[in-house]
Amino acid sequence: MGAMAFFAGLLLFVMGMGKWQETGSPWWLWGSLAFLLLVVVTALTSRDGGKG
Numbered sequence: 073m074g075a076m077a078f079f080a081g082l083l084l085f086v087m088g089m090g091k092w093q094e095t096g097s098p099w100w101l102w103g104s105l106a107f108l109l110l111v112v113v114t115a116l117t118s119r120d121g122g123k124g
Contacts, residue, residue, distance in 0.1 A: 073114050073118045078111065078115050081110075081111035082108075082111065085104050085107055085108045085111065088100055088103060088104030088107060091104075092104060
């Protein structure tokens with residue numbers, strides 16, 4: 073995962089958290105947290121920069 077993909081994932085997470093604050097729906101909260109976990113795990117497991 074490259075740096076651009078990582079920051080795009082963080083941006084999507086922040087947007088999801090904003091949607092959660094707008095709506096108050098727990099689906100947005102848990103979906104955003106699950107997405108953040110996915111982004112972090114992917115970033116940690118692809119330390120070669122996504123070239124492999």
